[in-house]
Amino acid sequence: MKKATAIISLLLLMNAAFALAEAPLIFGAREPVGQAPTRDAFHCQPLNPYFNVHQASTGFDSEFADDIPLEFVGTAIHEVSLYVGEFYGDWIDPDGVVLNFYNSECLPSLDPDVTFYFPWADIEKELVYDSSWRVYLVTLILPEPLGIENEMSLGAFVDNDWGTAEPFCGVGITDYDDVYGACDGAVDALDWGYPRWTSSSYYTGLGLDLAYCLTTGSVATDDQNWGTLKSFYR
Secondary structure: HHHHHHHHHHHHHHHHHHHHHHOOOOOOOOOOOOOOOOOOOEEEOHHHHOOEEEEEEEEEEEOEEEEEEEOOOOEEEEEEOOOEEEOOOOOOOOOOEEEEEEEOOOOOOOOOEEEEEEEEOOOOOEEEOOOEEEEEEEEEEEEEEOOOOOEEEEEEEEEEEOOOOOOEEEEEEEEOOOOOOOOEEEEEEEEOOEEEEEHHHHHHHHOOOOOEEEEEOOOOOOOOOOOOOOOOHH
């Protein structure tokens, strides 16, 4: 019953969001279509079975962020894997993906403490869903290990140079009420009336998180064109 209520809430949210702006805040299938693969990692928050994509792009100046569970404090992050999707139009390669780290949680601070920029052409990616919309699993290799600190969050958004036109784009999220760590995910989506930051449970009724995996392993080397850190002033 709880899952059925969540699905109904999702459909209502999609319709309401479409009325508020040019694109829905959350987009996905009406029925489960499978489960995207996840990489070997010390922590994973699986993508929902509807392949839902949450608006998070430079075009709409939006972002989705989530806390990192406290049990991993002191662990070094070498890779972050997450999902990038586009919908309502043919796929266009974005310019890149922005990954932010915040030394705060529940809710994150307004400004990130560390920002990494990854050009799309240089990202390791795997197509995991291709229907009326497309979703990729992307692996973002950090230039050096990043230690998880107490009360830490990460956020992500897609850098698209076509603004608010179709196709719309964003990042994958977990299933409704599938929450990890101390709190549910936070959204920055002022176009839909949700200022930086707004708890996901505030507008959905049930919390959801960013779908991501954290991995230890090799880091990017100088001869790997991982994309130098790029500043974003939002």
